[in-house]
Amino acid sequence: MTVKVEHLTGGYGKKPVIKDINFELKNGEIVGLIGLNGAGKSTTIKHMLGLLTPSSGELSISGTNIKDNIEEYRHKLSYIPEAPVIYEELTLQEHIDMTAMAYGIDKNTAMERANPLLKTFRLENELQIFPSHFSKGMKQKVMIICAFIVNPELYIIDEPFLGLDPLGIQSMLDLMVEKKNEGRTVLMSTHILATAERYCDRFIILDEGKIAAFGNLDELREQTGLHGKTLDDIYIHVTRGGQQV
Template identity: 40%
Template sequence: MGLDINNLSGGYAGHNILKNISFKVPDGKIVALIGLNGAGKSTTINHVIGELQPQMGTIALNDVDLIKTPTEFKKQIAYIPEQPILYDELTLSEHLHLMLSAYELDDEQHWQLVEKLLTKFRLEKKQHWLPTHFSKGMKQKVMLVAAFMLERPLLIIDEPFLGLDTLAIKAVIDLMQEQARKGNSILLTTHLLKEATQFVDEFVVLYDGRIRFTGSPHHLAAASQLSVDNLEQFFESIQEELDDER
């Protein structure tokens, strides 16, 4: 089943940013929302995580409706925001224990997975560090560990590679693919199309709050008259269209 967004319209404080968008993130698939700044990517994410109320349309995950049963819906998701959010007074280890407790997961049962993730992101020796000692990239890694350790049916990541080094980017891609193989769904936003073509099953292109295209990297390349290796030029073609409209 997975995530099903149907005829969604919404925005902020009366501003209608999303205009009747519909798309799916099936079980076991990785879907990337892409578009220029202001296209509606983060607005879509904020609707899916329940931060914004739809003006119209529905959002369901495995047949659980976000508006009708928000608690049951949110239990199925793990979310990584674009900017890391950490508590200054909690150590890395305390953050992770708190998250496990919030999801009613058994610490002993899940801590072995946590340790593997900490090692994968080279954080295993920093469990007693406070956030004030972390670089931006390290804070992002903490958020990644906290989300991947939950193994939720839907993982949502807003710009997953922001501030990460090359090894960490590879680790994130590996973990997303592993989650997909387990049947979980992944929805992400990214500007790094070249990297995304390596692992994304489908792109959803947003343009002025509307869906302009939905399809695989190869289909997007063909529709844009580009090679998959040069797909990052897609944003340039959109910008040129915007300039022409002006």
């Protein structure tokens, strides 16, 4: 499985936010998408989700181009947004059922996948509760459960740790590693660079709508000339106008 983003240019108006973005994601890796506020991370993600139409460029997952078959393309990914999207009139059980229906998953299969996740996030006794009454962290856990029952090829995760307690953060990281080991791909946007450095295999550093650096930590060090430095050091160097690739 390969996710390809080729010559992607786009945004919200006539002036592009992202310009000629190119990268490939491989199966069995976690890739960190990092950059300053306004660098283009959310815009890139929205294009990858099909929520924005690019002015130019190609997007594909395992050979399925978003332009050719957007439904098949979308079924190959799931998304955890930065801000939880909860339906006030639906219980937790109904959120799971709705996700299963959207992806064509049998209800029993969905619950088999959901049960260990519900236990991990301590929501197994909350199935008949309306998540609109949950705390932000609990709402985020609902988003995580719904995304992971899909079992797609690509997980796109936007700032996954906001609102989560330390146990929830570790459980989320464990899930990401589990999916990586199953050969799935995770693209994670985050500002928590120490965690990204520990868990991500490669990194995309966006700056002013362009890719400033891309690769594993050793490759980033080589690209920037910052040998032996941390991801934090490299990130600050690049976003302050240091050497770019």
